[in-house]
Amino acid sequence: MHPTGDWLGPLPTWLLLWLLTLAAVAAFLGRAGRLVRLLRAGAPDARFDHPRERLAGVVAEALGHRRLLATRRYSGLLHLFIFWGFVLLTVGTIEHFLHGLFPGARLPLLDAWGPYRFSQDLFNVLVLVGVGMALYQRLVLRPARLTYNADALLILSLIGALMVTNLLASGARVALHPLAVDSWLPASQAIAGLLRGTPPAWQEALYRVGWWGHVLLVLGFLVYIPYSKHLHIVTAAPNIYLRSLRPKGDLRPIDIEGALERDEPVGVSRIEQLSWKDLLDTYSCTECGRCQAECPASLSGKELSPKQLILDLKEHLLHDETARLLARRPAADATRPSADGHSAPGEPRRALVGAVIHDQVLWDCVTCRACMDACPVFIEHVPKIVDMRRHLVMEASRIPPEWQKLFDNVEASGNPWRFPRHARADWAKGQGIPTLAERPDAEYIFWVGCAGSYDERNIKVSRALARLLDRAGVSYAILGREESCTGDPVRRVGNEYLFQLQAQQNIATLQPYMPRKIVTACPHCFNTLGVEYRAFGGAFEVVHHAQLLDRLVAEGRLRPQERLEATLTYHDPCYLGRYHDIYDPPRRALAAIPGVRLTEMERHRERGFCCGAGGGHAFCEERTGRRINHLRVEQALAARPQRVATACPYCLMMFEDGTRAKDVYEALPVADVAELLEQATRPAEPAASGEAAPRDAATQESER
Amino acid sequence: MNIVVCIKQVPDPDIPPAEFKVDEAAKQVVPPPGVAPVISTFDLHAVEAALQLKEQHGGRVTVLSLGGDSVRDALKRALAMGCDAAVHLQDPAFEGGDSYATAVALAAAIRKLGAWDLVLTGRQASDWDSGQVPMALAELLDVPGATPVQKIEVRDGGLVVERVTEDGYQPLEMPLPAVLGISNEINQPRYPTLKGIMAAGRVPIPVWGVADLGLTPEQVGVRGSRLVLERLYVPVRESRCEFIEAETGAEAGEKLALRLREARLI
Numbered sequence: 019m020h021p022t023g024d025w026l027g028p029l030p031t032w033l034l035l036w037l038l039t040l041a042a043v044a045a046f047l048g049r050a051g052r053l054v055r056l057l058r059a060g061a062p063d064a065r066f067d068h069p070r071e072r073l074a075g076v077v078a079e080a081l082g083h084r085r086l087l088a089t090r091r092y093s094g095l096l097h098l099f100i101f102w103g104f105v106l107l108t109v110g111t112i113e114h115f116l117h118g119l120f121p122g123a124r125l126p127l128l129d130a131w132g133p134y135r136f137s138q139d140l141f142n143v144l145v146l147v148g149v150g151m152a153l154y155q156r157l158v159l160r161p162a163r164l165t166y167n168a169d170a171l172l173i174l175s176l177i178g179a180l181m182v183t184n185l186l187a188s189g190a191r192v193a194l195h196p197l198a199v200d201s202w203l204p205a206s207q208a209i210a211g212l213l214r215g216t217p218p219a220w221q222e223a224l225y226r227v228g229w230w231g232h233v234l235l236v237l238g239f240l241v242y243i244p245y246s247k248h249l250h251i252v253t254a255a256p257n258i259y260l261r262s263l264r265p266k267g268d269l270r271p272i273d274i275e276g277a278l279e280r281d282e283p284v285g286v287s288r289i290e291q292l293s294w295k296d297l298l299d300t301y302s303c304t305e306c307g308r309c310q311a312e313c314p315a316s317l318s319g320k321e322l323s324p325k326q327l328i329l330d331l332k333e334h335l336l337h338d339e340t341a342r343l344l345a346r347r348p349a350a351d352a353t354r355p356s357a358d359g360h361s362a363p364g365e366p367r368r369a370l371v372g373a374v375i376h377d378q379v380l381w382d383c384v385t386c387r388a389c390m391d392a393c394p395v396f397i398e399h400v401p402k403i404v405d406m407r408r409h410l411v412m413e414a415s416r417i418p419p420e421w422q423k424l425f426d427n428v429e430a431s432g433n434p435w436r437f438p439r440h441a442r443a444d445w446a447k448g449q450g451i452p453t454l455a456e457r458p459d460a461e462y463i464f465w466v467g468c469a470g471s472y473d474e475r476n477i478k479v480s481r482a483l484a485r486l487l488d489r490a491g492v493s494y495a496i497l498g499r500e501e502s503c504t505g506d507p508v509r510r511v512g513n514e515y516l517f518q519l520q521a522q523q524n525i526a527t528l529q530p531y532m533p534r535k536i537v538t539a540c541p542h543c544f545n546t547l548g549v550e551y552r553a554f555g556g557a558f559e560v561v562h563h564a565q566l567l568d569r570l571v572a573e574g575r576l577r578p579q580e581r582l583e584a585t586l587t588y589h590d591p592c593y594l595g596r597y598h599d600i601y602d603p604p605r606r607a608l609a610a611i612p613g614v615r616l617t618e619m620e621r622h623r624e625r626g627f628c629c630g631a632g633g634g635h636a637f638c639e640e641r642t643g644r645r646i647n648h649l650r651v652e653q654a655l656a657a658r659p660q661r662v663a664t665a666c667p668y669c670l671m672m673f674e675d676g677t678r679a680k681d682v683y684e685a686l687p688v689a690d691v692a693e694l695l696e697q698a699t700r701p702a703e704p705a706a707s708g709e710a711a712p713r714d715a716a717t718q719e720s721e722r
Numbered sequence: 723m724n725i726v727v728c729i730k731q732v733p734d735p736d737i738p739p740a741e742f743k744v745d746e747a748a749k750q751v752v753p754p755p756g757v758a759p760v761i762s763t764f765d766l767h768a769v770e771a772a773l774q775l776k777e778q779h780g781g782r783v784t785v786l787s788l789g790g791d792s793v794r795d796a797l798k799r800a801l802a803m804g805c806d807a808a809v810h811l812q813d814p815a816f817e818g819g820d821s822y823a824t825a826v827a828l829a830a831a832i833r834k835l836g837a838w839d840l841v842l843t844g845r846q847a848s849d850w851d852s853g854q855v856p857m858a859l860a861e862l863l864d865v866p867g868a869t870p871v872q873k874i875e876v877r878d879g880g881l882v883v884e885r886v887t888e889d890g891y892q893p894l895e896m897p898l899p900a901v902l903g904i905s906n907e908i909n910q911p912r913y914p915t916l917k918g919i920m921a922a923g924r925v926p927i928p929v930w931g932v933a934d935l936g937l938t939p940e941q942v943g944v945r946g947s948r949l950v951l952e953r954l955y956v957p958v959r960e961s962r963c964e965f966i967e968a969e970t971g972a973e974a975g976e977k978l979a980l981r982l983r984e985a986r987l988i
């Protein structure tokens with residue numbers, strides 16, 4: 019019995035199979051070639067370094083489904099079945115085709131090997147289970163994150179039909195021609211069992227229907243894949259391999275002067291100004307919506323959905339711009355870069371920024387990175403958003419007024435609120451806190467940051483940290499008036515130019531004091547000083563105060579003794595947690611306080627939820643949907659803590675604003691890790707009055 | 723359409739009130755340290771209005787400012803926003819001038835610039851809030867003037883503008899050339915683009931003194947002023963807080979109303 023051993027009219031069926039296969043492969047390659055040529059229209063991006071690390075990521079994330087199984091396990095599991103089914107059944111498919119194309123051909127070794135046969139049979143069933151779970155999710159559970167379209171249902175039906183036809187062919191074959199290896203095929207045996215007693219001609223017909231049905235479905239699938247969201251089965255693994263290995267908090271620096279000299283863009287306003295990897299990201303999106311389900315903007319009812327952003331970019335690339343990007347340039351033109359860098363000639367059919375992606379969508383982002391950490395295929399949403407914001411700010415000048423004000427304030431006064439520069443160190447007056455001029459041999463520079471210097475609430479944190487450093491015997495000093503905004507908020511809003519001015523100024527200020535370590539209580543300053551300044555010549559050793567305090571407690575230099583009887587939940591600041599993987603030090607430092615019982619909010623650590631202040635939003639009103647900080651306070655209340663701790667000045671401000679709005683300001687006190695540790699390490703009241711150290715006099719003074 | 727915009731640099735109005743100080747003896751505002759002076763807000767709206775008119779109708783926008791060295795920053799900002807040229811009026815003789823003396827210097831500079839169709843200023847400067855310069859300029863240049871203006875439309879070679887009034891607006895038709903004092907309702911000033919910032923750095927800004935304008939020191943500055951400053955001081959403001967106590971909200975409301983009536987506030 020051979021599936022392609024007969025004739026269809028004048029045509030031997032093996033020849034028919036050849037023709038169909040070649041046509042399908044040609045169609046696939048034609049479309050794939052077009053997609054690859056489109057990628058090449060994107061801007062350059064070096065993504066081929068560190069092959070070992072990249073490969074390890076593919077193993078863990080593609081083969082191991084690490085992210086897919088970390089959360090939303092139901093989806094992860096069903097995908098695991100389907101994915102591994104595809105991997106293993108592809109071998110079977112090759113065998114299937116070899117068998118049909120070269121009558122008599124067999125895969126060497128595998129054919130009679132029981133375990134291989136078993137894997138085929140098993141995964142036919144597991145994939146069906148996976149498809150069933152997917153359909154149940156899609157039709158009954160209906161999570162909001164999914165995109166409900168015909169494409170998904172068509173694909174699931176195709177996959178299901180592939181399995182059914184394969185099982186039918188296999189079962190009929192077992193019934194007709196039992197082999198010794200068939201004991202490894204329980205599912206096929208079961209089908210054969212059902213066929214027992216039917217006429218052999220029926221079984222033969224069923225075998226052919228199953229066999230040819232499977233072949234035709236495979237070929238149809240091959241043609242359909244590159245037109246559907248299931249392109250990800252081809253691009254996901256490469257996309258994971260080519261993922262960004264740059265430090266997470268390091269936005270792409272721009273050579274501003276060079277760009278202006280060469281008349282190149284400083285932001286992204288055309289699809290081809292995105293890098294080829296950005297374009298590959300759009301091919302890889304599976305519409306799973308895990309990004310959207312973690313996005314504070316989406317969850318609070320803003321226009322931004324990271325999933326829709328990527329899909330809109332894809333739609334724009336594949337429908338509006340393909341013809342323009344693939345148009346052949348005149349030969350003379352091809353050797354010379356076009357006038358504005360990476361732009362193809364001709365005008366886009368629709369404006370990328372404004373029409374395809376609305377300005378507000380870009381502004382809604384808090385740059386918290388939750389989407390990127392949730393994405394199973396490592397799509398990079400935030401850099402694209404910031405690149406387009408750069409266009410809005412530096413090229414188009416379409417900027418919300420509050421952020422114009424922010425720029426003016428940072429430029430005029432070195433802080434986001436336009437407090438006078440000379441008042442920057444006023445918080446330290448009378449506190450016995452030395453400047454570098456006063457303590458030139460200090461081991462640490464205490465980088466206070468704008469919030470810690472000017473914001474009444476965060477001044478308390480700065481003072482608490484200073485006292486803790488004193489108690490632990492850490493030699494530190496502040497810069498005083500020389501310190502200026504690191505530029506984090508303006509960079510994230512898109513004003514790279516102003517950011518670089520601030521960076522240059524601060525690097526010049528810090529450089530003469532090096533080598534020294536820097537400690538800061540602000541995760542944004544921590545990221546900017548420690549990671550982003552490197553691109554501008556400032557390589558500094560920076561620790562966040564949560565890390566330093568944790569170490570000082572571990573070393574016994576800080577001994578928390580004062581009890582704090584409280585159930586406490588810790589809110590992960592995005593720029594400490596997701597951006598720097600610093601989750602444990604603040605928790606350890608808090609747990610060291612006697613009486614503290616730590617409890618977690620549902621969204622914590624890698625899944626932490628932004629307070630609403632990131633990406634410049636500390637300085638801009640939320641006008642649509644709900645307030646992100648109110649959502650976060652509700653999430654905190656759900657964990658039933660008595661207190662909230664955090665380690666970021668902006669999280670602190672947003673949280674307290676939220677507890678006030680929710681009328682739980684008194685009931686749910688919010689504090690920085692440093693404040694709680696400071697209270698817990700206060701020296702015991704001296705027995706004799708008047709013996710208190712001068713520092714503690716200051717402490718009590720400031721508490722009033 | 724060639725437009726001249728007159729801007730004034732003022733102490734940052736957004737500084738904390740405690741930072742604002744005057745030297746009563748010298749009758750001068752003490753510039754707050756550590757905070758750069760800025761372009762007066764209404765003047766930014768005037769620059770924006772000029773740029774929008776230029777975008778619609780073509781022409782050139784020249785920006786003009788009178789003051790000390792720091793004024794160059796204000797002019798550069800206006801250039802970065804998109805103005806084509808800038809002139810800095812600087813001369814010791816200009817110092818201490820009132821609105822009229824300033825208008826005399828500005829009018830002379832505008833005449834010297836030559837071909838112009840429209841002069842825009844802010845409706846008033848955010849430091850002194852006098853609001854005299856636009857109408858003085860119109861008088862000195864002998865053209866029609868209107869202020870405060872919230873909308874400008876070019877029609878049949880002339881203008882149709884809307885003047886802000888207490889209870890609405892007043893539409894006016896006027897021929898060109900003209901002088902308009904611009905109010906903040908008209909637009910949202912733009913933030914300079916990167917190209918604008920870079921280009922502004924390369925534009926030379928000529929400095930014109932009294933002699934360049936064909937004026938004498940007697941006509942400008944303190945000596946050309948008609949206003950005499952008697953005294954400059956920060957008024958002491960007293961505020962008191964009074965709690966209305968009552969059992970219920972309704973009762974409190976009633977008591978509050980009575981108290982306000984008593985204080986002749988309602």
